[in-house]
Amino acid sequence: MSTLRILAVLPFFALAAPAWADHGGPLASAPLRPLTVALITAGLTFVAVFLLVVIVRLIARQGRGGE
Numbered sequence: 001m002s003t004l005r006i007l008a009v010l011p012f013f014a015l016a017a018p019a020w021a022d023h024g025g026p027l028a029s030a031p032l033r034p035l036t037v038a039l040i041t042a043g044l045t046f047v048a049v050f051l052l053v054v055i056v057r058l059i060a061r062q063g064r065g066g067e
Contacts, residue, residue, distance in 0.1 A: 032040075
């Protein structure tokens with residue numbers, strides 16, 4: 001039974017091709033250092049959490065009658 005399934009899927013493997021957006025060579029390497037990427041990610045995460053806290057506090061304040 002499993003051999004029949006493998007043979008049924010085999011033609012689809014023949015159709016597999018690299019994605020058009022798969023850029024090889026020098027375009028595959030990242031232009032930034034890993035530490036720089038980590039710092040940018042940490043900064044953006046901090047800003048997102050800060051904005052989320054501000055928005056939640058504003059919504060909570062409106063729910064209490066705008067005190």
